[in-house]
Amino acid sequence: MHKEAAIREPLILGHKTYHDITEDVCRPIEDKAPRMWYILFGIALIIGLYGVGCILYLLGTGVGVWGLNKTVGWAWDITNFVWWVGIGHAGTLISAVLLLFRQKWRMAINRSAEAMTIFAVFMAGLFPLIHMGRLWLGYWVLPLPNQFGSLWVNFNSPLLWDVFAISTYLSVSLVFWYIGLIPDFATIRDRAKKPIAKKMYTILSFGWSGRAKHWNRFELVSLVLAGLATPLVFSVHSIVSFDFATSVIPGWHTTIFPPYFVAGAVFSGFAMVQTLMLVMRKAMGLEAYIHTKHVEYMNIVIMVTGSIVGTAYITELFISWYSGVEYEAYAFINRATGPYWWAYWMMMTCNVISPQLMWFRRLRRSLLFTFIISIVVNIGMWFERYVIIVTSIHRDYLPSSWSMHYPSHIDIGVYVGTIGLFFVFFLLFARFFPVLALNEVKTILKSSGESYKNAPDDHHPAPTQVANADQKQNQTGNSSDLIAKVGSADASTKDDLKKLSGVGPAFEKALNAIGIWSFEQISKMSKQEYDMMDGLTGKFPGKAEREDWAAQAKELMNANNK
């Protein structure tokens, strides 16, 4: 068993058992949905349906309903596309990159972050599709034989690379996510009482039974998929940035784009994860699994990627001057001081300044502050794409054709609609799917759970058990002294001693062996009895006193009587 340094904060708070984890995650699925869920779902659904209406109107009428003009031929559609793809980067980064780096804190958040990713990429994929105008001819992006036209699709074009990158990313993330979900669906299946739920989860869980060989394959598949998904994450947003970087528009054709876009994507993705996770942990009572430490880790990622993005902005500015190309220089001067100055400074404030506040430990551990910053960052990242796209083209080479971009209500409706649809999907996910990777969280309980971390020797019970057997014979006389003080008990009045902090199954057996069975006995203990007990069990001297078992036992007795 992998051991963790004691100074590391535990990842699972409280004294959870394996069963507690199952309970905590499954309860929100099995209980009736709270009223708040219905209200939020209703709002999201209405907004989403409005967006669908706008899309249908667009498809029926034509792309002309967008506020584009001859000069600004690309605006909200591609902005929203890049924004959503960017948000969709955190999930796979968390589950793949952090898996390769063996970061255990990922386990509490990877499932929902990846769900978030998949839904965000759905939303992103909508924009190129509706941008085609004639959606029903969308299959023309596939390499089809020539009777569909005189040419193949152009494999030199970054737009076609995008088709391959996004579809690969979406389908691979989906498979990765689903393979992890199967064992958890099996858990829900085995607990389900209602026949319909049982049936549904039986289908979803693919007949998973948890055989040793299956787990062996499961672990390898997860690892290999993580290995494949890691370069995939980086490639996807690099390719998205090629849409701009391979063009000859000043402000777009910069070689810094791929790393800068990838960092920006991770930055906005983690911000979205924070927004969702802070609400979800509260609403679903998962504070023991997703706590301040997780939030802090994510804030550090936001700080680092935000700093990369900030560096990239400043590098861009410097290079536009250093290149000596006046068109390039003008593109950037125009961004900062032209008619879109407000968008530029909005982007600068939200993306460069706000993550720097995370250097303060108090701020990055504050949940309210994190929530606000996470929304600020996503607003900033939307403006980043808007600034890059619109301000670079609205004043082109010919001043007579300079113009501004004003979004039409369809532009706005489609964008807001995708936000609604995204939350429809996410709320459905939170209602019917296990939002925490049950099987993964259970694997870290012993190395990173609070109650186990404090008892580092409790991991391998068998050898100590043998030792106890010897001790027991030598010390039966002594243990009767202890029993005389605290009162006798036997297996019939047995309490679950594992509920005391620092007691695992093996320690419980050791206690039983010396005649300690119930909370009542422990509640009567004080310094002297503790010392006797420590001598008898030969384990963790001083632990019971430090943790004040007597008080704990009294509380547990009260809880039992209720």
Place this chain on the structure above:
Amino acid sequence: MADKVIYAMYDDDDVLKDGAKKLVSKGVKVTEVFSPFPIHGIDPIIGIENTRLGIMAFIYGLTGLTLATLGMRYFMIVDWPMNIGGKPNFSYLENILSFVPISFEFTVLCAAHGMAITYFLRNKTLPGMPAQNPDPRTTDDRFVIELRTSENSQFTAKELEAMIKDTGIVELDQKDVA
């Protein structure tokens, strides 16, 4: 002799691992282990070999790379050498830079999906398959060792039981199978 299945249930993964070690060292054959999460280190104890799915993933990836290369070479070089700025595509190697992204994406696509499909088929975990775990709690907090009397004919059922009881179990279950 009727074959009997014995299920030894534990409430802790380490206890199960030590128990399995003990049983195997006495010559007992452990048929299967069911657990709610992977127990690291159980495979060599009960004689499960490492999966070869990784090799398959590599082969699928190579297949994808080959297909992408052949396809793009045919589309862009052989069938219709697109002429961009007076520079027609006459050689795959000289134009390879444009083909890197899709070659990579297609390699990943084939490796990931090929491996996932193989994984489902080898596990026989497919939509709608019935669950086969002996107890519904094995997906929650029960860890189960499955033994078969037919595979341990050198011991009587009583002896097996006695050995199992010595390993810190919490429950023992038996089932006759035809």
